Amino acid sequence: xxxxxxDHIAACASIVHKGDPARFRAAMAxxxxxxxxxxxxxAFNVEVARAPWVTAEAxxxxxxxxxxxxx
Numbered sequence: 001x002x003x004x005x006x007d008h009i010a011a012c013a014s015i016v017h018k019g020d021p022a023r024f025r026a027a028m029a030x031x032x033x034x035x036x037x038x039x040x041x042x043a044f045n046v047e048v049a050r051a052p053w054v055t056a057e058a059x060x061x062x063x064x065x066x067x068x069x070x071x
Contacts, residue, residue, distance in 0.1 A: 008071075009036050012043035019046035044068055 001009075016024045016039055023045075027038040047068055051061045 009039060012039045015043040015046050019043075019050065 013024070013027075016027065020042060023038075023042045027035055027042060030038055047064065051064055054064065055061055
């Protein structure tokens, strides 16, 4: 795994840790091979769930979701 991929996984872990501590603990208890995939999926879930409340501007919320789509 490249350093950039490791940075992305760490960013996802941070999002999950702050936004959904129970799922973060569940991901950390998962086998190592699944942990990275779970963290990305759970981070996506946190971001999608909070998108309507991050901003009152619909375009900005759409941009945030588009970033996840592209990533």
